[in-house]
Amino acid sequence: MPEGPEVWILAQAVRQVPSYESVFSHNKQLVLPHLNQVWSFGLTGTVALEEGRLIKRNSGFLPGSICEGEFNEPTTSVAWMTASREELQEMVHRRFETSRKALGALLLDQNLIGGIGVAWGSELLFRLKLRPEVSAKRQNLEELALQLVQLRSEVQELYQTVLAQGPAQAFTNGWYHNLYASREPLLQVYKKGEPIQVYGRTWWV
Secondary structure, eight states: OOOHHHHHHHHHHHTTSTTOTTOEEETTEEEEGGGTEEEEOTTTOEEEEETTEEEEEOOSSSOOOEEESOOOOOSSSEETTTOOHHHHHHHIIIIITTOOSBHHHHHHOTTTEETOOHHHHHHHHHHHTOOTTSBGGGSOOTTHHHHHHHHHHHHHHHHHHHHTTSOHHHHHHHTTGGGHHHHGGGOSSTTTSOEEEETTEEEEO
């Protein structure tokens, strides 16, 4: 499933195409203001550039959707890919540190911090030696916001390098399968460690 970083780099590629310069990402969504559309990708949604036109492919299981209408940014959450460290720290302090809910479930709650899924979420917690199945308030979250910023920077730098290796059209048509191999050095635990279930989602520790 494409998470915040994958949709973010897709937006970078699409903006190189004439008439798509206004496209941007928000959490796990691609926003196309000139078309008044917001695209989500679910588990299997992909895109293609054909004759300068961006097309959403709805194949496979849970391919996401296209929502018509002007995009309105949620006010209840912070976006992982764009929020400052201070904004992330405030969310952690206000909603995480006193919560009895499992830390993994909080990180996947798009109404809190948008753009995180189990792949990058597993990596984040692995780096911090935190557990997704343990209550947030029972863990030391002092470095969580800092690591959210650090991991984001590393992924952005890596993905920008991949995008720079070829034409935007080739990157877009291969998205996001062309990111799998390149992101492996940053993913130390996802699908490599021990799988555990947290509220119906598989995390890796």
